[in-house]
Amino acid sequence: MGARILDGTAVAAAIRDELKPRIAALAAALGRPPGLGIVLAGHDPASEIYVRNKLKKAGEIGLRAELIRVPADGRAEDVLAVVAALNARADVDGVLVQSPLPAGMGADAETRVIDAIDPGKDVDGFSAVNVGRLVQNRPGLAACTPTGVIEILERSGVPIAGARAVVIGRSDIVGKPMALMLLHRHATVTICHSRTRDLAAMARTADILVAAIGRPAFVTADFVKPGAVVVDVGTTQVSDPALVEAWFPDGSPRRAAFAKNGSLVVGDVHPDVAGVAGALTPVPGGVGPLTIALLLANTVRAAETHLAGRSGTRPGLE
Numbered sequence: 001m002g003a004r005i006l007d008g009t010a011v012a013a014a015i016r017d018e019l020k021p022r023i024a025a026l027a028a029a030l031g032r033p034p035g036l037g038i039v040l041a042g043h044d045p046a047s048e049i050y051v052r053n054k055l056k057k058a059g060e061i062g063l064r065a066e067l068i069r070v071p072a073d074g075r076a077e078d079v080l081a082v083v084a085a086l087n088a089r090a091d092v093d094g095v096l097v098q099s100p101l102p103a104g105m106g107a108d109a110e111t112r113v114i115d116a117i118d119p120g121k122d123v124d125g126f127s128a129v130n131v132g133r134l135v136q137n138r139p140g141l142a143a144c145t146p147t148g149v150i151e152i153l154e155r156s157g158v159p160i161a162g163a164r165a166v167v168i169g170r171s172d173i174v175g176k177p178m179a180l181m182l183l184h185r186h187a188t189v190t191i192c193h194s195r196t197r198d199l200a201a202m203a204r205t206a207d208i209l210v211a212a213i214g215r216p217a218f219v220t221a222d223f224v225k226p227g228a229v230v231v232d233v234g235t236t237q238v239s240d241p242a243l244v245e246a247w248f249p250d251g252s253p254r255r256a257a258f259a260k261n262g263s264l265v266v267g268d269v270h271p272d273v274a275g276v277a278g279a280l281t282p283v284p285g286g287v288g289p290l291t292i293a294l295l296l297a298n299t300v301r302a303a304e305t306h307l308a309g310r311s312g313t314r315p316g317l318e
C-alpha cells in the first residue's frame with residue numbers, strides 16, 4: 001500500500017482561512033490592515049517568483065503587503081536604510097528581506113541585514129533574538145518552513161511526543177529550527193548533515209524523517225523505516241531529462257509536467273519512498289505552500305503583539 005499523502009496545499013488553505021477573522025479584527029482595532037514590507041534586492045529569477053507569491057497570498061487574505069526594491073548593483077547600506085525605514089513605520093508590522101542578496105553586497109550582508117530587522121517585525125524568524133527565543137522555547141517569531149512542518153504533522157495527527165525524529169540538514173533557516181521545534185514537542189531528535197557517517201542507517205531509525213538537503217531524490221527507500229512519516233522540504237529545479245526519466249515512470253504526471261515546462265521542481269525524497277513510508281509530504285504541494293501560509297501567520301501574530309503592546313494589555317515581542 002502506498003504512503004498517505006499529507007496535503008500541504010489543503011493545510012495551508014485552512015491556516016489562511018483561520019487568519020481571516022483575526023485580520024478583520026486587527027483592521028478594526030488598528031484602523032488599517034496588518035502591513036508586511038518585503039525588500040527585494042536585484043532580480044534573482046527564483047526570488048522574483050517567491051516574492052510575487054508572497055505578495056499575492058498576503059493580498060488575498062487582506063494583509064497590505066508592499067514591495068520595496070533595491071537595485072542589483074546597490075550596497076548593503078541601501079538595504080539597511082530600507083530596513084530602518086520599515087522598522088520605524090507604524091503601519092508595517094512585518095519586515096522581510098528576500099534571500100539571497102546580490103553577491104556584490106558582501107559576504108556578511110545577509111547577517112548584517114537580519115541583525116538590523118526589529119525582532120518584533122522579524123516575520124522570517126531569522127534574527128538572533130528570535131532564534132534565541134526558539135532555543136529557550138519562549139514565545140517569539142519562528143522560522144516559517146519548520147513551523148509549517150510542525151503544523152502539517154500536528155494537523156495530520158502524527159504523534160510527535162516520544163517519536164524518534166531525524167532531521168537531515170542543519171541550516172539556520174530549516175534544519176536547526178526544525179530540530180528544536182521537534183525537541184520542544186518531546187521527540188528524540190537526531191540532526192544529520194554532510195559529515196554524518198552511515199546516513200541511511202541513521203535515517204532508518206526515524207519515526208519522523210525530515211529531509212532538508214537540497215539534493216533531488218537523495219533520500220531513497222533504504223533510508224526509510226517501513227511506516228515512517230517522511231517530510232520532504234527539498235526543492236531543486238531539475239532540467240536534465242535523463243534524471244527525470246530515471247525517477248518518474250513513463251506516463252506519470254510528473255513526466256508530463258516536465259515535457260510541458262522543460263524543468264521540474266524535485267524534492268529530496270526519491271519517489272520510491274512512497275512504497276515504504278506510512279505518510280509523505282509531496283513536492284510540489286507539501287511544505288512549499290505551508291511556508292508562505294506561516295509567513296502570513298507570523299505577520300498577523302506580529303500585528304496582534306504590536307496592538308497588545310500599544311494598548312498595554314500584553315508586552316510586545318520586542
Ligand code: NAP
Pocket residue numbers: 145168169170171172173174175192193194195196199212213214215233234235236287288289291
Ligand atoms: P542549505 O543551507 O544548503 O543546507 C543543506 C543542508 O543539507 C546542510 O546542512 C548540508 O550539510 C546538508 N547536506 C548537503 N548534502 C548532504 C549529504 N550528501 N548528506 C547529508 N547532508 C547533506 O539548504 P536549506 O536552505 O536548508 O534548504 C534545504 C532544501 O530545502 C533546499 O532544497 C531548499 O530549496 C529547500 N527549501 C524549501 C523551502 C520550502 O518552502 N519548500 C524553504 C526553505 C528551503 P552541511 O551542513 O554539512 O553542509
